[in-house]
Amino acid sequence: xxxxxxxxxxxxxxxxxxxxxxxxxxxxxxxxxxxxxxxxxxxxxxxxxxxxxxxxxxxxxxxxxxxxxxxxxxxxxxxxxxxxxxxxxxxxxxxxxxxxxxxxxxxxxxxxxxxxxxxxxxxxxxxxxx
Numbered sequence: 358x359x360x361x362x363x364x365x366x367x368x369x370x371x372x373x374x375x376x377x378x379x380x381x382x383x384x385x386x387x388x389x390x391x392x393x394x395x396x397x398x399x400x401x402x403x404x405x406x407x408x409x410x411x412x413x414x415x416x417x418x419x420x421x422x423x424x425x426x427x428x429x430x431x432x433x434x435x436x437x438x439x440x441x442x443x444x445x446x447x448x449x450x451x452x453x454x455x456x457x458x459x460x461x462x463x464x465x466x467x468x469x470x471x472x473x474x475x476x477x478x479x480x481x482x483x484x485x486x487x
Contacts, residue, residue, distance in 0.1 A: 385433060391429040393426045393427055394422065394427045395427055395438040395440065396437075396438070399439030400468075400471075401440045402471070402473070403437070403438040403475065405420055405438065405447075405482075406474065406485075407431070407477040408433065415454035416454045417429055417431055417455070418449050418451055418452065419451075420436075420448070420477070420482075421450065429452065442471075444464055445467065447462065447465060448460060448462045449481070449482050461481040461482055462482075463475075463481075465484075
């Protein structure tokens with residue numbers, strides 16, 4: 358009985374601690390001085406948003422696309438990237454103020470005309486369904 362009460366309490370605390378997810382429209386844009394690559398329109402459009410946990414208020418995360426630094430994200434920022442069609446590797450790397458962060462990597466396959474949204478969340482990068 359004590360074990361099941363503990364599990365219920367733990368589940369409720371976990372549910373309360375998650376941040377509400379932001380949409381790209383409500384976020385600040387990454388300033389141009391922190392956006393390094395792929396800023397022009399191309400075959401496909403990628404939007405990346407940084408929506409971290411509330412405890413990491415000053416964590417800066419660098420996004421790499423295909424082995425090149427693309428942008429440095431502060432909390433609740435978004436950036437747009439133009440990608441060519443094909444497979445692209447996205448990598449997030451914690452920089453300043455991150456607690457226990459590590460590199461995370463994902464691959465995306467884009468076709469001409471695609472519009473994708475990826476979310477940096479808890480030091481991972483995941484697709485956002487529209």
